[in-house]
Structure formats: structure tokens, C-alpha cells
């Protein structure tokens with residue numbers, strides 16, 4: 553199946569304009585799974601709580617999720633993308649997985665980074681794996697984590713132990729390390745990973761962040777199948793077989809997960 557990341561540079565708070573730009577980038581793209589960045593249509597570095605309130609939305613009724621569902625309905629694709637979620641008086645840095653039939657599930661970012669802690673509540677849904685189908689109806693298991701979650705081995709490991717074949721990783725990376733780490737996250741968990749990052753700069757009025765681009769797709773052997781440059785719009789695509797993730801036997805005597813020793817992993 554074909555998996556893809558969308559790398560681009562969203563305009564702060566300009567949801568309608570950003571969705572139009574993503575639509576244009578996806579013109580003619582054929583893929584079974586498309587991953588969009590963290591907070592892909594809203595922007596990231598909120599200048600105030602009021603700015604967040606202006607773009608946060610309920611899931612699935614809000615405009616970003618509805619746009620994703622409509623796009624998937626037209627193309628038969630599964631999409632994962634990040635958005636600011638409003639749930640009553642609480643705000644989460646969330647991601648939704650959607651398909652032709654609508655919302656598949658949501659994830660609320662567990663490990664909040666930097667000034668996210670000023671605006672969002674920590675995720676309260678845990679790490680989740682969804683069973684989804686490619687366009688031929690082949691089922692596979694899709695896990696979701698967001699950006700800074702990569703720094704904590706427990707995130708990808710929890711998804712892999714729950715059976716994820718593929719981890720979608722919407723991101724807004726600003727530190728340089730993640731592209732070096734994701735091949736190892738994929739290798740140590742024997743999964744495919746798709747990191748969709750933005751590029752460009754964004755200021756909160758006091759400070760400016762530069763996003764590093766370098767979106768990438770990794771396979772269970774820790775190989776990088778596709779990587780974007782630090783700058784520039786790119787839809788990166790790779791052909792994968794998700795079920796290859798399930799064969800974790802690396803020698804006749806060693807299965808990566810059967811060999812685990814939780815009895816020894818005590819603090």
C-alpha cells in the first residue's frame with residue numbers, strides 16, 4: 553500500500569486558506585494513508601489563549617475534521633492529521649484518524665512540549681491503535697502519536713505492544729533530533745513510521761520558532777524509505793506492506809517481543 557506525508561508551511565490561524573493549500577498539494581496524489589502535520593491547519597505557536605479559542609474545534613463536527621472526512625470520502629483514503637480540539641472548556645493538542653466512513657478515532661497528545669503546556673490539557677485517552685483498511689480492503693493496525701511523544705520510548709512501544717503495524721506521527725518539530733531517532737523507533741519496535749512535519753517560522757510575539765521539515769517514512773528494519781528536505785512543500789510517498797511489521801522473529805531463537813522480560817523491567 554502507498555503511504556504519504558504532507559510537508560508544508562501553514563499560515564497562522566488561517567484554517568480555510570491552509571486547507572485549500574493542502575488540497576492543492578494533494579491534487580492527483582494516490583495513497584492509502586496520508587499523514588498531515590500536528591496542528592496542520594491552525595498553526596502552532598499561539599500568541600494568546602484567545603487565538604487558540606478562535607481556531608479550536610469540536611471533533612468531529614469542526615471544519616478541519618469535516619474537510620478531512622470529505623476528502624477521504626472522495627478518494628477512499630485514510631488520513632491522520634493534528635488539530636486543536638475543544639471539548640467543553642478543555643483544549644487538547646489532538647489528532648484524528650478519518651476514512652471514507654468518517655471518524656475512525658482521535659488521540660490527544662500525551663507529552664506536551666514547551667508552551668503547549670500553557671494552552672492545552674495533557675492527553676487523557678492514552679495511546680490508541682485503530683484497525684483500518686487500505687483501498688483494496690486489506691486490514692492493518694494504525695497507531696497515532698504526536699511530535700514530542702517520539703522522545704519517550706514508551707509511546708511508540710505502547711503502540712507496538714498494542715499491535716500497531718504503522719505509526720502515524722503528525723509533528724511540528726523544532727529540535728534537530730527526531731529525524732535521527734525515528735529510524736530507531738521503527739527498528740526497536742519493528743513498525744513502519746510516518747512523520748509529517750511542517751517547515752517555516754512562527755512567532756508568538758515574544759519568540760520565534762523555526763520548524764525543521766525533514767518529514768520521513770521509516771520501515772521495521774530502521775531504513776528511511778522517504779525523507780523531505782528541511783524546507784519546501786513535499787508530499788512524500790512510499791510503498792509498504794504493513795503486515796511485514798508483525799514478523800518480529802530476527803533469529804530462529806529470537807522474537808523481539810516474545811524475548812521481552814517485563815519481570816526485569818522494574819524500577
Ligand SMILES: NC(=O)CCCC(N)=O
Pocket residue numbers: 590664665698699700701723724725726727728729730
Ligand atoms: N511540537 C513538538 O512537540 C516539538 C517537540 C520537540 C522536537 N522534537 O522538536
